[in-house]
Amino acid sequence: xxxxxxxxxxPLIVAAIYISSLILLLALAMCFMRIFLGPTLAxxxxxxxxxxxxxxxxxxxxxxxxxxxxxxSAAIALALVAFLVSVAFARFIEKSGKKTVLxxxxxxxxx
Numbered sequence: 385x386x387x388x389x390x391x392x393x394x395p396l397i398v399a400a401i402y403i404s405s406l407i408l409l410l411a412l413a414m415c416f417m418r419i420f421l422g423p424t425l426a427x428x429x430x431x432x433x434x435x436x437x438x439x440x441x442x443x444x445x446x447x448x449x450x451x452x453x454x455x456x457s458a459a460i461a462l463a464l465v466a467f468l469v470s471v472a473f474a475r476f477i478e479k480s481g482k483k484t485v486l487x488x489x490x491x492x493x494x495x
Contacts, residue, residue: 397448401445401448401449404445405442405445408438408441408442408445411434411438412435412438415431415432415434415435415438416431416435418430418431419431419432419435425477425480426477429470429473429474429477432469432473433466433469433470433473436462436463436466436469436470437466439462439466440459440462440463440466443455443456443458443459443462444456444459447459
């Protein structure tokens with residue numbers, strides 16, 4: 385017995401899948417740019433966390449596009465691993481003791 389998530393033959397769903405995949409691709413490109421050009425380690429860690437969230441979103445989109453609910457299980461597993469990676473990076477930043485400039489303004493920011 386094969387169950388589908390949505391009716392993939394609907395033209396509105398197909399258009400939404402294409403538009404969503406383009407938006408996810410643009411967001412992935414911007415995350416990679418922030419990872420490579422980020423001025424601080426915290427910026428890079430946040431971009432990596434957003435990259436993980438976008439990967440989960442892409443797995444969900446793939447589940448809708450293909451009609452395979454197995455991709456949703458992969459998305460859930462990826463979300464759990466991404467959470468653990470985020471916690472590990474946060475602990476690494478905390479243990480490293482590096483102080484980063486959070487606000488580069490005229491004296492009123494945190495340092």
